Amino acid sequence: MTGPALAGVEDRWADKKLLHSWIRNSAAVLKSGDKYANDLFNQYNKLPMTSFPALTDANIDDILAYVSAEAAKPVGGAKAADGATAGADGKEDGGNSLLFGIITLILAIVAVILMQINSNLNKLAAEKEGHERMEPVPFYKNKAYIALCIVLLFVVGGYFTIQGAIGLGRQQDYMPEQPIFYSHKVHAGINQINCLYCHSSAEKSKHAMIPSENVCMNCHKAITEYTGPDLFTAEGKKVNGTAEIQKLYDHIGWDKDAQRYTKPATPIEWTKIHSLPDHVYFNHSQHVNAGKVQCQTCHGEIQNMDEVKQFADLSMGWCVNCHRTTQVQFASNNYYSIFEKLHNDMKSGKVDSVTVEMVGGTECQKCHY
Amino acid sequence: MKRTSNILIVAALAGGAFLASCGNKGAHHRKPGKIYVPDMYESRAYEFYNPRLASLKPVDGTVKRGAMLPYHLKAEDTAQANLVKNPLVLDEAGLKDGKRYYDIYCGVCHGQKLDGNGPLYKGGDGPYPAAPASMLTGKVLGYTEGRIFHVITYGYNVMGSYASQLDIEQRWKVVGYIKTMQNGGKAPEAAPAAPAADSAATTAATPAPAVAAAH
Numbered sequence: 228m229t230g231p232a233l234a235g236v237e238d239r240w241a242d243k244k245l246l247h248s249w250i251r252n253s254a255a256v257l258k259s260g261d262k263y264a265n266d267l268f269n270q271y272n273k274l275p276m277t278s279f280p281a282l283t284d285a286n287i288d289d290i291l292a293y294v295s296a297e298a299a300k301p302v303g304g305a306k307a308a309d310g311a312t313a314g315a316d317g318k319e320d321g322g323n324s325l326l327f328g329i330i331t332l333i334l335a336i337v338a339v340i341l342m343q344i345n346s347n348l349n350k351l352a353a354e355k356e357g358h359e360r361m362e363p364v365p366f367y368k369n370k371a372y373i374a375l376c377i378v379l380l381f382v383v384g385g386y387f388t389i390q391g392a393i394g395l396g397r398q399q400d401y402m403p404e405q406p407i408f409y410s411h412k413v414h415a416g417i418n419q420i421n422c423l424y425c426h427s428s429a430e431k432s433k434h435a436m437i438p439s440e441n442v443c444m445n446c447h448k449a450i451t452e453y454t455g456p457d458l459f460t461a462e463g464k465k466v467n468g469t470a471e472i473q474k475l476y477d478h479i480g481w482d483k484d485a486q487r488y489t490k491p492a493t494p495i496e497w498t499k500i501h502s503l504p505d506h507v508y509f510n511h512s513q514h515v516n517a518g519k520v521q522c523q524t525c526h527g528e529i530q531n532m533d534e535v536k537q538f539a540d541l542s543m544g545w546c547v548n549c550h551r552t553t554q555v556q557f558a559s560n561n562y563y564s565i566f567e568k569l570h571n572d573m574k575s576g577k578v579d580s581v582t583v584e585m586v587g588g589t590e591c592q593k594c595h596y
Numbered sequence: 597m598k599r600t601s602n603i604l605i606v607a608a609l610a611g612g613a614f615l616a617s618c619g620n621k622g623a624h625h626r627k628p629g630k631i632y633v634p635d636m637y638e639s640r641a642y643e644f645y646n647p648r649l650a651s652l653k654p655v656d657g658t659v660k661r662g663a664m665l666p667y668h669l670k671a672e673d674t675a676q677a678n679l680v681k682n683p684l685v686l687d688e689a690g691l692k693d694g695k696r697y698y699d700i701y702c703g704v705c706h707g708q709k710l711d712g713n714g715p716l717y718k719g720g721d722g723p724y725p726a727a728p729a730s731m732l733t734g735k736v737l738g739y740t741e742g743r744i745f746h747v748i749t750y751g752y753n754v755m756g757s758y759a760s761q762l763d764i765e766q767r768w769k770v771v772g773y774i775k776t777m778q779n780g781g782k783a784p785e786a787a788p789a790a791p792a793a794d795s796a797a798t799t800a801a802t803p804a805p806a807v808a809a810a811h
Contacts, residue, residue: 396629401625427761441756446723
């Protein structure tokens with residue numbers, strides 16, 4: 228989601244002048260503290276809108292007029308197109324294999340019917356010519372049927388074998404039960420705590436880091452009970468938030484009434500979800516700083532997850548596909564200043580954008596060494 | 597021929613069933629599933645998440661390459677801390693960094709407008725029960741930059757230490773940003789040009805703006 232639908236935008240913004248300045252430079256409007264603007268900004272993951280200082284008032288009015296004209300049109304066509312793209316986005320892989328399965332099935336049925344017709348015609352022809360016909364072979368002894376069954380079973384069995392072998396070690400959707408029901412939705416979603424507040428190493432080091440308990444205590448020294456919306460586990464069991472905070476206190480030996488540490492601390496043994504094997508090098512800071520990749524790109528809508536699950540399958544194909552299609556922010560990025568030839572090509576217009584692959588992001592030894 | 601194909605089918609079906617059952621399918625995927633050659637997954641190398649090595653502190657007396665020298669004052673040395681000067685001279689980019697760190701680590705309580713009203717407090721509606729201090733009014737205006745640095749490093753009242761989240765350089769950038777905002781009023785763009793004279797409460801010199809960061 229990049230932002231709200233534009234239809235009806237003029238009705239939503241009471242002040243037309245403000246809307247103009249919002250379109251021209253959204254950051255300035257946010258800074259002025261306008262409530263609607265800030266709510267909008269927060270609602271859409273704090274993704275700033277590109278500013279368009281070059282647009283004149285007349286330009287913007289033209290755009291708005293176009294938007295309202297389009298919005299007035301019947302929605303049928305647009306809706307259908309929306310649905311189609313959403314479907315294609317969501318289930319591309321599943322959709323394809325289902326399609327192939329259906330086609331195979333139809334072809335198999337056609338083949339069987341054709342064989343039936345063929346044998347019937349043969350039989351009729353033989354009877355007509357008065358040939359002596361052999362006793363028909365029962366179908367379970369018919370070599371053609373047996374061969375067909377063998378091939379079919381082999382294909383089906385092979386499919387599952389290969390899928391299973393590929394899936395070995397992949398843990399997409401893995402959602403373990405953690406020692407404390409820590410809800411990212413409550414912290415990062417409802418209370419708008421930035422990811423980096425706890426995972427501060429994500430922009431400094433290879434690892435995003437599980438925060439040490441003193442980071443929890445920055446807030447939970449004072450916040451001793453949970454008062455937000457009801458929490459439920461994935462199985463639908465209700466969770467007592469206050470008791471979960473108490474678990475934190477038990478682990479680090481904090482007495483919340485006396486407001487001091489009374490017992491020796493024991494580590495909280497969080498279950499690691501995302502696991503890359505040793506033979507792959509992955510660096511968070513590189514992706515966060517140089518690549519400017521949002522956390523959600525790889526980890527999914529973390530701010531809406533009560534319990535975190537592995538969003539991506541972390542397969543090599545997944546990495547490489549992203550490296551092939553992602554355009555790096557090449558200009559004015561110190562990290563890429565050494566790529567002289569590409570910079571020159573950019574200037575002369577030979578290439579208009581640079582993907583990760585073009586700066587060596589798909590070379591084997593970039594990640595495997 | 598037939599026997600061979602029978603064996604092949606049985607092998608394929610059995611293999612498929614076996615491998616499919618190894619995946620992490622099931623209710624909510626609570627189990628991670630099977631892995632092949634586990635020593636590649638459970639790292640025995642010197643890795644951060646290795647259970648034997650988690651949460652280690654750096655060796656005493658060592659300084660990370662490229663990092664600033666450590667801060668030696670203890671939590672109770674507040675009188676000395678007041679006199680510490682910001683070793684960084686922040687240019688516009690440095691202040692921008694400072695603003696970003698402030699917004700992430702401080703703004704959640706003290707407000708991104710530095711008014712002591714962040715999303716965790718929300719004028720009393722948020723989960724945080726105590727009102728965070730405003731950076732622009734009251735006693736914080738009288739704090740020297742060394743004092744603010746000390747508070748970030750060791751915490752104050754219910755505020756905890758941010759030393760584990762912000763390294764020394766980041767902390768000084770935050771201090772520089774707060775000081776600039778206190779002097780320059782609300783507009784951060786205008787701040788670097790604004791003179792320090794209008795803030796009577798500030799005892800420390802403001803970082804000279806628009807000079808390249810040197811450290």
